[in-house]
Amino acid sequence: MSDFDLVIRGGGLWLAPLGGDGYANADRSPVMDVGIRGDRLVAIAPQLPGTGRVEIDAGGKLVSPPFVESHIHLDSALTAGQPRVNESGTLFEGIQIWAERKPSLTVEDVEERAIATLKTQAQQGVLYVRSHVDVSEPNLTALRALLAVREAVQDWITLQILAFPQDGLYGDPRNAELYQEAISLGVDVLGGIPHYELTREAGVQSVEQIFNWAVQKDRLIDLHCDEIDDPQSRFLEVMAACAIRHDIGPRATASHTTAFGSYENGYANKLMGFLQRAKLNFIANPLINITLQGRTDTYPKRRGITRVKELWQGGLNVSLGHDCIQDPWYSLGTGNMLDVASMAIHCCHMTGQQEMVACYDMITYGGAQTLQLQNYGLAVGNPADLIILDAADPIAALRQRATITTVIRRGKILAETQPAVTAWHGIPIP
C-alpha cells in the first residue's frame, strides 16, 4: 500500500515571504518533495521516504501555491462587442455599453460565461477568485447567477462574490435598496464606486455607509476607489479614515486607486502615512489601468496606475488583478496571471530582481492576503492546492509566460498542459 495518494518529487517550492528581508531570502525556494494524502499536504521533506500512489517528477521546476485572481468582473466577461465595440477605449464608454447589455442578461447567460472564464483561469493555475458583480441591475440577475456559480464550482475553484454598485450606490434612488438585498442574498464582500457617485459628498457618504454595513454584517470590503486620472479624486483618504475608525484595515481593500498616480507628491507622501496606519490592502489592475486611463492626456501621457512600487516599499499589501476578460472595457485578456504581473513590472518600473519577485508574490501570497484566505500556501496541514510551472523560478516564469503544466486542487490533478514544442527546420545554407 502507498504511503501517500500523491507525491511530487524534487520541485522548487515557492514558500511564503518572511516579511522584510524575506524577499531576498534564497531559501524561499528549497528543492523538496511534497506528500499529499486526501485533500491535504501532509509531508514536505528534501527526500520524502515512502511512495505515492501517483508520483510526479517536478525535475527542479517551480512548485507554487495557486494564483489568486483578486479582481475580476465575471458577469461581464466574454461580452466584448455586445451590443457594440468600445471605440473610444474609455472607462465611461465601457460603462455605457455595459448599461446597454445589461437588460438582456439571463441567469443562464451569466452562468455559462462565468464558468467558461473560471475554467480558462483554473487551467492556468488560478484557484482563488474574487469577482465583482453589478448589483445596480433591478432584477439582480447577474448576482443570482454568480451565487449559484460559487456553489457549482466550489470543488475546483474558490470564488468570492462582491456586490458592486456599478452605477453608484446613490446614482439612482433604487440602488441602495438593491445593494442591501444583495447583502442579504449572501455576498462575501461589499464593493463601491465613490468617484462615480453624483457628487463628492455622495461619494464620501457611500464609503462611510459601506463600512458601516460591512461592520454590521461582518463582510469584507473592496471598493473601486479613485479609478480616474483626476488628482482631486480623494476617496482613498476617506477609506483610510474609515478603516482607522473601525480598526478593520486588513479586511478592507482599495482597488485601482489610479488617481494616486496623479496626486501631487506632497499630498501623496502625507497620505502614505495614513495608509500605513490604516493597513488597507491594494489591488492594481495594470492591463486595464494602462489602457483605460490617460485617455484625455495628449503628451506627456500618464500611465494611470497607482503607486505600486511605493506601496510595496512602504510595507502595504498589494495584489494584482486581471479586472476584465473580453468585456466592454477590454476586448483582450487571457486569464493568465503572469501577463498581469508582467504588465505591472513594466508599468510600475518593477524591474529589479526583488521587485519582479514581489510582483510574483502579488499574484500569489499578496492576493491571498487581500482575499483573507486561511491556510493558503505550501505548508504541512494546508489544503493540497498547488501548481507546477515549466520554469525554474518566478522571474523565469514571468519572462517566459511559463506554461502551468500541472494544477492540483484538494489533492487531485485538475488540469495538465503540455508546453509548446517547436520543430525547427531551419533554412538550408546554399
Ligand SMILES: [Zn+2]
Ligand atoms: Zn473592476
